[in-house]
Amino acid sequence: MGFDDICSSGLGLGLGWNVKQENFSQSDLQQKKRKSLVRDEHFFPSLTLGPSSDDDARKAHGDDQQASSVTALSSFSNSSVKKEGDVEFDRVSSRVGDEDYEGCHRKKLRLTKYQSAILEDSFKEHTTLCPKQKQALAAKLDLRPRQVEVWFQNRRARTKLKQTEVDCELLKKCCETLTEENKRLQEELQELKSWKLTASYCMQLPAAATLTMCPSCERVANGGDGPPATTTSIPFTIGPKSHFINSLSHPSAAC
DNA sequence: CTTTATGCCGCGATTACCTCA
DNA sequence: AATGAGGTAATCGCGGCATAA
Incomplete structure (x- = not known):
């Protein structure tokens, strides 16, 4: 259920x-x-x-x-x-x-x-x-x-x-589900916070040194060595939430 | 129209009895 | 045979509502 x-x-x-x-x-x-x-x-x-x-x-x-x-x-x-x-x-x-x-x-x-x-x-x-x-x-x-x-x-x-009694049981289950959901959201929030820290740190470094290539989709950001065939002119930007979070914690699983 | 008394009913809590393991 | 637990019929007291005076 x-x-x-x-x-x-x-x-x-x-x-x-x-x-x-x-x-x-x-x-x-x-x-x-x-x-x-x-x-x-x-x-x-x-x-x-x-x-x-x-x-x-x-x-x-x-x-x-x-x-x-x-x-x-x-x-x-x-x-x-x-x-x-x-x-x-x-x-x-x-x-x-x-x-x-x-x-x-x-x-x-x-x-x-x-x-x-x-x-x-x-x-x-x-x-x-x-x-x-x-x-x-x-x-x-x-x-x-x-x-x-x-x-x-x-x-x-x-x-x-x-x-x-039936209602009590249902409420119990509902409570358990909400607790689970709450736990999951807390974890997600933690990941977001840690990413925010990482991102603000990266922003302080030269772009060439940091923005190289997304390890998963292999899209290269402005590296400064001339545009390769697969290179886009768009800087390495934040992707969809799941992609981004996953690429932080599990780079290989991203995209 | 408002107040008061009365009757009826349902409910929650509890008791008391009965059956069964 | 004794006993404790569980089920349930029965009781008690209370509150809400309708009605009549």
């Missing part, structure tokens, strides 16, 4: 979040729309009591993992009942969740392959969900909407983390 490749990769030094921020700004728009939706629509969380539905769902999905007791930890509580029918119901109940978990530590749900696959597919389509989509997805996967919401949040976080 060359320097140009790296620098044209669209990566800015501000850590290129362009794509993602686009996504988020879109989601912001969605969010704004959503907020107006929320007030007009009523979502009714699907409450299940006991683990049976979970088991059924897992059987139906051909799950190979043990059914967790998540449903048993569902948002069924006094506070939940009070807020049933409220849009905020699921979120509020889940945030009060720890108290609902019968005073025990939280259990951890392990998503099935089927659930993960569906969620992944959905994430590919849109990284954020409107309440309707969330509700539908939750119903489809037999999860609580809050769980779907959490999954999307964590998924976004993982994506961002991965992207950060």
Whole structure:
């Protein structure tokens, strides 16, 4: 990968979040729309009591993992009942969740392959969900909407983390390339400086003694012995940079 | 029009659980 | 069997935004 490749990769030094921020700004728009939706629509969380539905769902999905007791930890509580029918119901109940978990530590749900696959597919389509989509997805996967919401949040976080790592790597490479370039330019500058010294020294000497012949292209400058066939009337002048620098350091490689 | 209160949502940081080597 | 590491679901707290009063 060359320097140009790296620098044209669209990566800015501000850590290129362009794509993602686009996504988020879109989601912001969605969010704004959503907020107006929320007030007009009523979502009714699907409450299940006991683990049976979970088991059924897992059987139906051909799950190979043990059914967790998540449903048993569902948002069924006094506070939940009070807020049933409220849009905020699921979120509020889940945030009060720890108290609902019968005073025990939280259990951890392990998503099935089927659930993960569906969620992944959905994430590919849109990284954020409107309440309707969330509700539908939750119903489809037999999860609580809050769980779907959490999954999307964590998924976004993982994506961002991965992207950060990728950007970090690119920046590292970019830094290495620039360091190399800097080193090369420093060396070139040194050569130019040393040539300048040499040139100013030569200018102080008689032309005949110094300007004889370019060792590479064999062009003779004013030597004073009459013009040979290949002689030009142009004094030995500075050639193109590369020629000149090379002829100083590696005379044989010049021209 | 401005201010204040409220609700909703996403995010970052963190915790807690689970699996696997 | 014990254990440490890694993955990830779940929680907490905060800030931004929209809306109603």
